[in-house]
Ligand SMILES: *[C@@H]1O[C@H](CO)[C@@H](O)[C@H](O)[C@H]1NC(C)=O
Ligand SMILES: *[C@@H]1O[C@H](CO)[C@@H](O)[C@H](O)[C@H]1NC(C)=O
Ligand SMILES: *[C@@H]1O[C@H](CO)[C@@H](O)[C@H](O)[C@H]1NC(C)=O
Ligand SMILES: *[C@@H]1O[C@H](CO)[C@@H](O)[C@H](O)[C@H]1NC(C)=O
Ligand SMILES: *[C@@H]1O[C@H](CO)[C@@H](O)[C@H](O)[C@H]1NC(C)=O
């Protein structure tokens with residue numbers, strides 16, 4: 219206890235310089251609040267099982283003795299408390315009060331006897347007489363003896379302004395406040411405590427002519443029957459549950475409202491039961507308030523109101539109204555022109571389905587500053603829901619089922635709090651909303667509440683999570699944000715920053731892996747393609763040129779024997795002499811064969827590759843004069859390979875290649891495919907001697923006939 223006090227003292231010293239909270243010197247059960255700049259101290263002796271009133275010094279300004287066990291207040295207990303202004307005896311059970319119990323308290327302003335089981339029957343009639351300055355007497359919820367406060371007890375308290383008291387029906391002639399109350403000219407405020415089954419009528423308050431604030435909200439099953447008719451000074455009125463039939467009381471009130479020309483606040487909280495039909499009544503009610511009163515604050519919460527007007531009609535509140543509370547009703551639809559309202563409370567209704575269509579404000583410069591739509595089963599809000607709400611500061615959409623911010627936030631530039639807690643938001647994916655919110659975070663006063671939404675935490679939402687971390691101070695209640703991992707585990711993000719940083723790391727390596735694997739696959743496929751291309755390069759080229767040449771000049775080739783040439787001679791330019799001086803004279807001139815010789819038979823102007831493929835295609839055989847320069851020549855090898863392809867793809871794998879080794883070449887210098895042909899015996903060596911040459915030419919002739 220002392221530790222706590224020390225802490226409090228340190229706290230006080232630090233922040234309030236002059237105010238010191240210490241155990242009182244005169245009684246250690248009490249705490250003294252001593253403001254060094256003022257001559258008086260405030261004393262608090264709450265909940266200390268005190269039985270007798272302690273002795274207090276005369277400098278005491280206020281005493282709080284609530285929650286103790288004081289059973290009696292003997293004569294002169296407060297004799298020296300001439301400076302005492304406030305005395306709180308709440309929750310004691312004071313059985314004995316004597317004539318001089320309060321003697322000396324001539325400056326007391328406020329006496330609280332709430333819940334103190336005082337029996338008015340047993341009080342000495344002059345017990346309150348010394349309290350000549352008393353302004354506020356609270357004697358509600360005293361141990362109830364079924365009697366009303368006798369006017370005689372308080373009739374000397376001429377300064378009394380505020381009376382809090384229990385009322386009971388069991389008085390003769392229905393007069394709750396007897397004629398002695400007429401002396402209390404300054405009594406303007408009345409509030410009830412225990413109050414049940416009271417029929418308030420025009421006699422009830424007849425001895426309290428100057429009331430301006432009446433709070434009967436604690437009265438269950440009350441009847442209102444012209445009780446306050448003509449009270450043009452009445453400023454605020456609160457009523458409790460009406461007795462059945464409730465519309466009778468309501469109709470009487472609606473009619474009396476016409477005479478309440480000073481009325482500014484009206485509370486009908488929990489006044490109606492489920493079966494009350496408001497249609498029409500509300501219309502007259504609002505109309506009378508509009509025409510005859512100065513109504514500023516209207517609270518109609520907890521009233522089972524299902525429909526305030528049919529949805530196609532616009533609810534037009536009185537022009538003077540600033541605060542409208544329709545919370546805790548059953549509204550499914552509301553079409554309201556909020557006009558001059560500053561505060562609109564619609565929480566705990568069922569507006570979710572209707573709101574996007576029937577909110578019906580005129581989109582101009584609305585004055586509304588606080589708007590509560592929490593607990594309304596809202597799944598979605600329309601984009602323009604808050605259009606015109608230029609002055610909105612607190613927007614509460616908590617405890618709904620929103621899954622994103624789809625409404626346009628940019629209409630509300632002065633927003634200070636956007637409460638979206640307890641919704642179904644996994645992330646804000648709406649780009650426009652994100653941008654607007656980011657802009658609004660530029661103002662230090664703006665804050666958004668996303669607590670108790672189960673955010674989705676994975677690498678896809680990392681950007682969103684980092685967005686939160688970046689503007690961390692703009693997120694209210696950010697200690698209890700929740701997060702659902704990919705494996706469906708829900709964690710509370712007590713340590714949001716650390717967790718998000720960890721995520722960033724994990725996701726980074728994750729995306730690295732993804733990139734590497736993708737890259738690997740791409741490279742593999744590419745290599746595969748390249749490999750295949752290389753492997754079948756000749757086939758592709760062959761196909762290509764074949765298609766091309768067919769396209770250019772198509773020659774039917776149905777008869778196997780009808781080739782244009784007997785042979786196409788493929789040779790490198792170094793062997794030109796051999797071809798011109800030996801091949802042509804021997805094969806063409808003597809044997810009447812037809813040879814295709816590139817420097818003679820190729821079509822000028824045609825692409826050389828096309829010429830080659832055509833020549834191969836139109837010749838029965840292709841003879842390659844193999845020399846070292848042949849192997850080195852690009853076009854020779856091209857011809858060789860094309861001929862190979864021709865034999866595979868156009869001649870049913872019948873061999874059309876005929877190799878003539880004009881020089882000695884080591885097998886290891888030959889390309890693999892050529893070696894293969896050599897092994898298949900499709901070759902002949904040029905002998906370079908006369909006898910041999912005869913045999914040679916004979917074999918050639920044989921091959922190409
Ligand atoms: C308030 O405290 C100051 C110093 O702590 C002391 O001198 C003064 O007497 C106290 N005032 C009262 C009214 O007790
Ligand atoms: C005592 O309480 C009254 C009213 O509650 C307050 O005005 C006054 O400043 C307080 N005095 C001290 C010393 O705190
Ligand atoms: C209290 O004072 C009143 C009037 O001064 C007196 O009649 C009464 O007997 C006193 N009560 C006690 C218990 O002394
Ligand atoms: C009643 O209140 C008014 C203003 O509040 C004040 O001037 C007048 O003195 C008070 N009368 C009494 C008897 O306290
Ligand atoms: C209301 O009071 C008037 C006159 O005091 C009385 O005639 C009428 O019956 C009362 N109405 C109800 C519903 O009690």
Ligand SMILES: *[C@@H]1O[C@H](CO)[C@@H](O)[C@H](O)[C@H]1NC(C)=O
Pocket residue numbers: 565592612614615616617635637
């Ligand atoms: C929004 O409404 C909820 C529920 O009615 C309440 O708990 C919360 O404090 C409100 N938020 C703000 C910022 O007033």
Ligand SMILES: *[C@@H]1O[C@H](CO)[C@@H](O)[C@H](O)[C@H]1NC(C)=O
Pocket residue numbers: 619621642644
């Ligand atoms: C919350 O959102 C999820 C999908 O994001 C959806 O499946 C679920 O039904 C929603 N819950 C409610 C109550 O709307």
Ligand SMILES: *[C@@H]1O[C@H](CO)[C@@H](O)[C@H](O)[C@H]1NC(C)=O
Pocket residue numbers: 703705707
């Ligand atoms: C889900 O993942 C988190 C962290 O990666 C781990 O701590 C948790 O045990 C996992 N939960 C399940 C049900 O696998």
